Amino acid sequence: MWSIGRLAEQAGVTVKTVRFYSDRGLLPEAARSSGGHRRYGPDALDRLHLIRSLRTLDLPVPDVGRVLEQEDTLGDALEGAIEGQLRELGTRLTALRWREAALRLLTDCTAQERAERLRLVGALSTPPDTTPLARFWRGWLPARLPARVVSAIVEQAVPSPPDDPTPAQVLAFARLQAFVSAPCDGSARFQPEAHRAGRGYRPAVLYDGLAEAYALASDDVRAGRAPHRGEALDCFVAAHAGALGTRDTPDFRRSLGPRLAAEPRLDGYWGLVAELTAPPSGPREPTPGATDDWLRAALRTAA
Structure with a gap:
């Protein structure tokens, strides 16, 4: 049996880290000393290393817990957690690429153009959101149009923004969003x-x-x-x-x-x-x- 300090020393982490994982049920203690101190069994070090490896992948603590429930096989829970992290990472990378392209858009232009572009780009979310475009088309289409027809038109009319845009594509999307978000003054949003x-x-x-x-x-x-x-x-x-x-x-x-x-x-x-x-x-x-x-x-x- 190891004390919490001994386990922390062997794993190269702090006592606070061991206590954190123990309190959340990821690292169960094997027993308590007569003085009420935590004691850990021989498998605790390997389990702690596994926890640290999973956390290095930025897996949230709840996902780590689900993976540890299948520790013997490291099966579907780990695969699902990794897929989730890959999706999240892809979203973050796309946001960074859009931000980089937006910054480049603001560098290669005149001062007058820069002011206009800054206003347009400043209204964008990263990664870009096509919800305003879909909302525009659903409002522009006639009432009581069958749902299947509306869905088909919206799917075709709303473009998928590229994951790695050029500055020109950022400007095009910003202008698209400004167009569909303009006030309904009888000219921007019209009914044919x-x-x-x-x-x-x-x-x-x-x-x-x-x-x-x-x-x-x-x-x-x-x-x-x-x-x-x-x-x-x-x-x-x-x-x-x-x-x-x-x-x-x-x-x-x-x-x-x-x-x-x-x-x-x-x-x-x-x-x-x-x-x-x-x-x-x-x-x-x-x-x-x-x-x-x-x-x-x-x-x-x-x-």
């Missing part, structure tokens, strides 16, 4: 005509059809082909016709172009998304906004 109640539109039909049209046009947009007639345009027009309860006719196509051109647009939003999600090299993946622009141009070309 197709979203307004009582206008005769069926938004669920419109957005189901647009998703299909965008998928059909994406290869052409990605390859940089000029807008043209074809299956994607037919699907695009059919989506708008179906939403209005009418048919795709030459007259409808002629009237559709001006109607769409008069609708409010989110070009600025999609431009910032394109900057944020641009790959280091190679072609950019087309955003829904870019695909919609291509289809509108194809409609004008075919008119």
Whole structure:
């Protein structure tokens, strides 16, 4: 039997450390002396070394306790604790990379630009939070749209911020957040005509059809082909016709172009998304906004 001082000396830690782990049940004492002092058995040193190793990995004390319950196998509890630490570490590293890119953004600019950028970057959390973007789209979409359609649109419209951003990507995300957080003054957050109640539109039909049209046009947009007639345009027009309860006719196509051109647009939003999600090299993946622009141009070309 070792005293608490002897165990601490052998393990190279302080008596306070041994007492801390003992009081939390991680290092059970084997007995008490006649004077009430703690006594530890022969396995205590190995267990204390194991505790210290786990704590070196920054495992919280409760996680250490769960691992020690499976000390003989060091099985699922240790694996789960390590996975949790890796996730937390990844989050911290991402936050540091965003902070570094934000600092670089503030160094390579004029004094006037620096003031604006500081205001934008100062409103960001690290790592960045896309909740405001999702909230914006859920508020912008028409009421009573089926949940599956809303989820699909939000998933496609809200970009995933890169883990290792460039300064330009930090600026793009900061401007995105400022855009969706602007006061509802009738210009920043608008409801297009197709979203307004009582206008005769069926938004669920419109957005189901647009998703299909965008998928059909994406290869052409990605390859940089000029807008043209074809299956994607037919699907695009059919989506708008179906939403209005009418048919795709030459007259409808002629009237559709001006109607769409008069609708409010989110070009600025999609431009910032394109900057944020641009790959280091190679072609950019087309955003829904870019695909919609291509289809509108194809409609004008075919008119």
